Amino acid sequence: MTAGKTLTPAGRRRTLGRVVGFLVLCFGAFLFVFPFYYMVVGALQAEPDSGISGAFPSPGDLSLTNFQSINERVPLFRALFNSVVYTGGVILGTLIIGVLAGYALSQLRWRGRSLVLNLVLLTLIIPFQLLMIPMYVLIVRGWGLGDSYLGMILPFLVNSTAVFIFRQFFMQLPEDMLDAARIDGAGELRILARIVLPLSRPAILTAALITFIGPWNEFLWPFLVTKKAELQPLAVALANYISAVAASTANPFGAILSGAVVLALPPVVLFIIFQRYFVESETSASLKE
Amino acid sequence: MTGAARYIGYLFILPYLIFLGLFLAFPLGFAVWMSFYDYFFAAPSAQVERPFLGLGNYSELLLKDDTFHTALGNILVFIAVNVPLTVVLALVLAAALNAKLPGQAFFRTSYYLPYVTASVAVVAVWGYLFFSDGLVNLVLGGLAPHPSWLVNEFWAMIVIAMLVTWKQLGYYVLLYLAALQNVPRQLYEAADVDGAGTLGKFWNVTVPGLRPVTLLVVILSTIIGANLFTEPYLLTNGGGPVDQTLSPILYMYQVGIEQADAGYAAAIGVTMSVIVLGIAAAQRFVLERE
Numbered sequence: 001m002t003a004g005k006t007l008t009p010a011g012r013r014r015t016l017g018r019v020v021g022f023l024v025l026c027f028g029a030f031l032f033v034f035p036f037y038y039m040v041v042g043a044l045q046a047e048p049d050s051g052i053s054g055a056f057p058s059p060g061d062l063s064l065t066n067f068q069s070i071n072e073r074v075p076l077f078r079a080l081f082n083s084v085v086y087t088g089g090v091i092l093g094t095l096i097i098g099v100l101a102g103y104a105l106s107q108l109r110w111r112g113r114s115l116v117l118n119l120v121l122l123t124l125i126i127p128f129q130l131l132m133i134p135m136y137v138l139i140v141r142g143w144g145l146g147d148s149y150l151g152m153i154l155p156f157l158v159n160s161t162a163v164f165i166f167r168q169f170f171m172q173l174p175e176d177m178l179d180a181a182r183i184d185g186a187g188e189l190r191i192l193a194r195i196v197l198p199l200s201r202p203a204i205l206t207a208a209l210i211t212f213i214g215p216w217n218e219f220l221w222p223f224l225v226t227k228k229a230e231l232q233p234l235a236v237a238l239a240n241y242i243s244a245v246a247a248s249t250a251n252p253f254g255a256i257l258s259g260a261v262v263l264a265l266p267p268v269v270l271f272i273i274f275q276r277y278f279v280e281s282e283t284s285a286s287l288k289e
Numbered sequence: 290m291t292g293a294a295r296y297i298g299y300l301f302i303l304p305y306l307i308f309l310g311l312f313l314a315f316p317l318g319f320a321v322w323m324s325f326y327d328y329f330f331a332a333p334s335a336q337v338e339r340p341f342l343g344l345g346n347y348s349e350l351l352l353k354d355d356t357f358h359t360a361l362g363n364i365l366v367f368i369a370v371n372v373p374l375t376v377v378l379a380l381v382l383a384a385a386l387n388a389k390l391p392g393q394a395f396f397r398t399s400y401y402l403p404y405v406t407a408s409v410a411v412v413a414v415w416g417y418l419f420f421s422d423g424l425v426n427l428v429l430g431g432l433a434p435h436p437s438w439l440v441n442e443f444w445a446m447i448v449i450a451m452l453v454t455w456k457q458l459g460y461y462v463l464l465y466l467a468a469l470q471n472v473p474r475q476l477y478e479a480a481d482v483d484g485a486g487t488l489g490k491f492w493n494v495t496v497p498g499l500r501p502v503t504l505l506v507v508i509l510s511t512i513i514g515a516n517l518f519t520e521p522y523l524l525t526n527g528g529g530p531v532d533q534t535l536s537p538i539l540y541m542y543q544v545g546i547e548q549a550d551a552g553y554a555a556a557i558g559v560t561m562s563v564i565v566l567g568i569a570a571a572q573r574f575v576l577e578r579e
Contacts, residue, residue, distance in 0.1 A: 017487030021385040025392070028382050029399045031455070036402060038424070039414040050423050101305035110298030116306070123313055127565070129516045129538045130558045133545045134319035135312065141330060155312045163305060188297045217407035219519045224546060235409045242413060242523055253417045260413035267405040275398060278405070 036264075043067070043258035050253070066258035073245075073255060074237045075229065076262065082149075083216060083233040089153040090215040091208050094162045098207055099200075102166025103192055107178060117167075123160045128221070131155075136224050151225045152233070156215055162207040169203035170196065206277040213267050234263050320555045328552030339552070346556035357557065360528075360537045361564075363446055367536070368514045370450035375510045376503060379458055383465030384495055397466075401459035408456065408519040415452050416524055439525050442533045449520045449534055457513060461506045465499060472498035504576045508569045515565045518542065537561050 038055060042048040044062040070076060104110070105117055135155055145151030173196060181191045197204075215222075219235045226232045232240070238259040245252040271278055324346055331337040350357055382400060386393055403411060418425050421437035438444045472495060480490045517536040521528050527543075528535030537557060545554025 013486050018388060018390060021388045022390045024381060024385045025390060025396045028378075028385075029396050032399045032402060032459070035411075035414045035418065035455075036406075038418065039410070042414070042417055048417070050417065050420070051427055052424065055424060097304045097308060100301040104298045104301035108298035108301060110295070110302075113298065116302060119309070123309065125512075126313060126317065127512060127516050127562065129518065129541070130320060130562045131313065131316040132538075133541065133551050133554045133558055134316035134323060136546065137323070137330075137551055138316060138319065154308075158305075158308045158312050188301070213405050217405075217409075219407070219409050220542075235407050238413070239409045239519075239523055242409070242416070243526070256413045257417060260410035264406045264410040267407070268402060271401065271405045272398065275401075278401075 036268075039257050039260055039264070042253055043261045045254060048253045048257065066254040067262075070241075070255040070259045070262075074234075074241050074259060076234075076259070078230060079232060079234040079237040080262070082231055082237075083235070085149050086152045086222065086233050087212060087215045089149060090156040091211045093153065093157040094159045094211045095204065095207060097157055098159060098162035098166050099192070099197070099204075101163045102170055103188075103196065105163070105167045106170035107173075107196075108188065120160045120163050123158065128155075132220070132224070135221075140225060145225070147226055147228045147231050149231070152215075152222045155221060156218075159211060159214075162211055165203055165207045165210070166200075169200055173199065202277065205274065209270060209274055209277055212270065216267055234259075238263055320558055323552050324556035324559050326552045328550075328555070330549040330551060342552070346553050347560065350553070350556050350560060356532065356535070357537070357540060359532050360535045360540045363532075363534060364515060364517065364536055366446050367450045367453075367517060368511055370447055371454050371514050372507055372510050374451070374454045375458060375461055376506055378454070379461035379465050379506060380496070380499065380503070382458070382462045383469060384491055386462065386466055387469045397463075400462050403456045404459040406456070409523065411452065411456055412520060412523045415448075419448055436530075440530050442530050445525050445530055445534045449517070449524060450514075452520055452524070453514065453517070457510065461510070464502055464506060468499050468502040469495070500576065504573060507572050507576065511568055511572065512565055515561060515568075 041055060041057060043066055044064070045054065045057055046061075046063050046065045048054060049057070067076075101120075105113060105120070139151050139154065140146040143151075145154070178191055178195065181195055186194070215233075217235060218233075219239055222233050223236045223239065226236060229237065229240075238256070241259065242252075242256055245256075325342060325344070326339050327342050327345075328339050329337075382396075386396060416439070417423060419438045421440070423437075426433035426437060434441050434444050438448045476494045476498065477490055480494050485493065516538055518538045521534040521536050521539050522542075525534040528539050538561070541554045541557040541561075544557065545551050
């Protein structure tokens with residue numbers, strides 16, 4: 001806006017609207033980012049100061065002792081390792097099942113295809129919590145998979161969002177190219193492995209990223225499955241620490257917050273690097289329902 | 290197409306269908322079946338009677354169980370705070386983001402951060418902000434509630450509702466933002482001709498144009514709210530103060546896992562699903578009527 005230029009009433013109202021809009025966005029950003037800043041600052045203070053000055057500590061007061069103390073109380077590296085195995089297993093299984101199902105639902109013709117497609121959409125509205133008790137009876141009591149990675153991983157392999165991402169992506173592939181390969185006598189599995197997958201890196205990355213935040217952040221299911229501390233993923237180990245010390249320790253926040261930073265960091269970093277992949281698919285998948 | 294090629298589609302979909310059957314369809318049916326029995330856990334080798342109760346679990350739950358009624362009331366408070374707050378804030382932030390102001394990418398990223406962060410990590414920092422000597426109370430000074438937020442029977446559930454709103458909001462902002470691209474430009478131009486201001490256009494063009502997404506946001510946030518577990522389990526010590534943040538799913542966990550009464554817990558799960566689907570259908574009816 002150039003100074004001295006006279007504005008019509010409508011133009012002035014427009015400018016005012018933009019200023020208000022910008023202030024709203026700034027206030028929103030403060031509310032969303034401040035807790036993250038506060039989490040990091042609290043984790044870096046040996047004795048977190050919950051006062052106003054504690055939010056702006058001088059650099060000299062910062063230390064990494066809390067990370068040491070959480071590591072003594074929760075086996076941090078062991079828990080991180082468990083989170084990686086659990087999350088990695090879910091991603092691997094989801095990608096294999098999702099690619100095959102997405103290919104069947106887009107490129108192959110078979111009786112009942114549209115029925116199965118509707119089934120995929122239907123699964124998106126079934127809440128996991130409804131299944132919690134029977135799933136626990138089945139997997140932990142029935143199959144004896146308590147305190148095992150498999151028990152944590154299995155229920156997460158029904159991932160209809162991933163199936164949907166692959167289906168949408170495969171539908172856009174040029175039909176002619178795949179037909180040419182079929183005329184040359186290539187089998188479907190070969191076409192999928194040699195032609196389709198090399199072209200599908202963006203879809204694979206999107207599906208892997210979206211799948212990642214599920215098990216990495218999940219608390220309830222691995223909490224039910226694991227009773228042994230050596231097998232608990234970080235979210236469970238930290239939660240158990242929080243509920244155990246909440247009453248007993250004088251200032252438990254330093255250790256808790258440093259655990260929270262370690263837990264929050266991987267998804268936040270992945271999201272910031274790969275935003276584009278997260279955002280497009282998440283919104284488009286739900287709007288197409 | 291050769292004979293084998295005709296069946297290859299089934300082969301490719303088979304792994305998905307097997308997992309769907311084992312970990313979705315079967316537990317779903319098992320949940321309903323179990324809810325009609327006095328199904329409880331016993332030592333693996335023991336042979337136990339699990340008598341058929343008919344609707345016994347349900348009548349106990351709906352007519353006699355005061356704790357369950359408290360939990361239902363709590364979740365209604367949660368939904369009454371969380372859902373309207375979510376819709377209003379998501380709509381306002383999305384509209385402001387859509388105005389193509391400077392820093393748009395930064396704002397969008399910052400709103401989405403809580404959505405990708407683990408509830409356990411979020412609870413850790415909210416607990417630090419809202420405990421009795423926490424920053425929120427120090428800033429509020431004399432205005433801080435007594436007893437403090439998380440041990441206050443009135444405020445505890447409201448703080449949890451605000452936490453969940455904060456955590457999920459970024460996702461809904463993006464849903465609205467995507468939908469805003471589809472509101473016809475001509476409608477805004479027509480409003481300009483009529484001399485409508487920014488606020489008038491927001492109210493008369495944007496809000497009605499986003500009605501289908503609003504429906505989606507209302508239904509999704511209701512379903513997510515009805516599944517509340519981690520926040521009351523950790524932030525308010527398992528549903529305290531005096532059960533005022535006990536959610537139905539937390540209660541289901543206590544009954545089904547801690548007290549090993551799986552049949553009764555399954556009845557809670559089925560009842561909650563019926564209630565949530567009923568609420569979602571009612572919301573759909575109301576919001577689509579006009």
